[in-house]
Amino acid sequence: xxxxxxxxxxxxxxxxxxxxxxxxxxxxxxxxxxxxxxxxxxxxxxxxxxxxxxxxxxxxxxxxxxxxxxxxxxxxxxxxxxxxxxxxxxxxxxxxxxxxxxxxxxxxxxxxxxxxxxxxxxxxxxxxxxxxxxxxxxxxxxxxxxxxxxxxxxxxxxxxxxxxxxxxxxxxxxxxxxxxxxxxxxxxxxxxxxxxxxxxxxxxxxxxxxxxxxxxxxxxxxxxxxxxxxxxxxxxxxxxxxxxxxxxxxxxxxxxxxxxxxxxxxxxxxxxxxxxxxxxxxxxxxxxxxxxxxxxxxxxxxxxxxxxxxxxxxxxxxxxxxxxxxxxxxxxxxxxxxxxxxxxxxxxxxxxxxxxxxxxxxxxxxxxxxxxxxxxxxxxxxxxxxxxxxx
Ligand SMILES: Cc1cc2nc3c(=O)[nH]c(=O)nc-3n(C[C@H](O)[C@H](O)[C@H](O)COP(=O)(O)OP(=O)(O)OC[C@H]3O[C@@H](n4cnc5c(N)ncnc54)[C@H](O)[C@@H]3O)c2cc1C
Numbered sequence: 001x002x003x004x005x006x007x008x009x010x011x012x013x014x015x016x017x018x019x020x021x022x023x024x025x026x027x028x029x030x031x032x033x034x035x036x037x038x039x040x041x042x043x044x045x046x047x048x049x050x051x052x053x054x055x056x057x058x059x060x061x062x063x064x065x066x067x068x069x070x071x072x073x074x075x076x077x078x079x080x081x082x083x084x085x086x087x088x089x090x091x092x093x094x095x096x097x098x099x100x101x102x103x104x105x106x107x108x109x110x111x112x113x114x115x116x117x118x119x120x121x122x123x124x125x126x127x128x129x130x131x132x133x134x135x136x137x138x139x140x141x142x143x144x145x146x147x148x149x150x151x152x153x154x155x156x157x158x159x160x161x162x163x164x165x166x167x168x169x170x171x172x173x174x175x176x177x178x179x180x181x182x183x184x185x186x187x188x189x190x191x192x193x194x195x196x197x198x199x200x201x202x203x204x205x206x207x208x209x210x211x212x213x214x215x216x217x218x219x220x221x222x223x224x225x226x227x228x229x230x231x232x233x234x235x236x237x238x239x240x241x242x243x244x245x246x247x248x249x250x251x252x253x254x255x256x257x258x259x260x261x262x263x264x265x266x267x268x269x270x271x272x273x274x275x276x277x278x279x280x281x282x283x284x285x286x287x288x289x290x291x292x293x294x295x296x297x298x299x300x301x302x303x304x305x306x307x308x309x310x311x312x313x314x315x316x317x318x319x320x321x322x323x324x325x326x327x328x329x330x331x332x333x334x335x336x337x338x339x340x341x342x343x344x345x346x347x348x349x350x351x352x353x354x355x356x357x358x359x360x361x362x363x364x365x366x367x368x369x370x371x372x373x374x375x376x377x378x379x380x381x382x383x384x385x386x387x388x389x390x391x
Pocket of ligand 1: 037039048049115117118144247249270271272
């Protein structure tokens with residue numbers, strides 16, 4: 001094999017790219033010649049991943065924190081949701097990047113290039129990846145480079161942004177209960193959108209506090225700052241604190257088709273490959289599971305279709321449509337969901353593991369008319385709608 005030729009090319013060394021490398025290095029394909037093309041150094045803590053699981057993930061050594069219960073809050077109620085057998089777990093981006101980069105540094109067959117990918121396509125059964133500096137040839141590629149928001153999409157499809165600003169703060173007083181995050185705190189003005197606070201307590205006086213919005217457009221930097229600081233002051237009742245880190249994120253929540261493959265030998269993974277659950281934005285656990293599954297399929301020499309459960313895709317579309325069109329106040333919908341159902345059943349539902357009988361139980365707790373309207377729209381609408389392309 002020539003210097004610039006590889007068995008596997010991985011475009012993007014973020015969550016999915018590195019998860020794939022990790023599983024490849026623990027498989028019978030561990031000796032394959034692997035190339036990762038990533039434009040960033042990935043030496044910053046650029047994000048925090050949370051997910052729930054009741055199983056071992058193999059990443060226990062880099063868990064920053066895990067919790068057995070979470071709190072749901074609205075203006076009138078505070079409910080503690082006991083998650084057992086699930087745990088809500090948190091991994092910091094930097095710990096994950098360092099963990100996999102260490103595995104890579106111990107292998108001579110894996111190359112990391114810090115270059116910007118310009119194109120990735122297939123020709124004559126080979127894949128060609130061209131960066132700003134050179135072209136590489138590979139047998140198979142996995143692409144995790146984030147997609148741009150399309151300019152227009154079918155009116156049957158939905159596209160919302162989940163955007164959030166967070167501070168890791170250190171408080172003077174002991175303001176937090178380190179055993180219990182706030183999963184959703186709806187004691188904030190909804191402004192006709194979905195808006196809530198999110199608190200991940202690390203100790204009694206340190207936490208990541210975020211202000212999250214689901215909407216079509218982003219805000220200005222100043223607007224996030226005001227919303228977050230007001231939330232800390234007025235809802236959390238904290239006046240004396242120091243900011244020790246910051247986080248900003250945008251996650252597309254969409255049911256547009258994100259094909260797992262649009263070129264022979266090039267597979268889309270991560271958010272690009274549809275691993276973000278459209279109705280929640282949670283992605284990381286799907287990346288864990290799907291990358292592991294992909295490598296198992298590669299070991300058998302064949303990647304057939306990645307699971308695409310039509311029932312849950314339909315539920316995601318309806319839920320997104322109800323939120324996007326504000327058919328019912330979002331804080332009321334989430335209150336119905338979290339206050340009327342067993343939390344373990346909600347997590348099972350969000351993990352897409354519930355039976356039809358369990359689905360009906362959950363769906364019947366939600367407001368009937370808006371969800372019926374959402375279902376009708378999802379089934380019968382046609383045409384296209386234009387979207388702004390600022391993300
Ligand atoms: C701040 C933040 C917090 C999040 N928190 C959670 C959470 O708590 N739970 C959860 O489930 N999900 C969360 N998500 C959503 C999701 O898990 C992450 O976005 C996850 O990182 C997606 O993985 P990915 O591999 O698809 O994309 P990324 O991790 O973004 O990886 C893509 C990589 O491609 C690189 N790249 C882009 N363009 C090029 C190019 N032209 N050439 C070379 N490299 C390029 C980027 O630098 C990046 O490293 C969060 C997202 C963000 C942004």
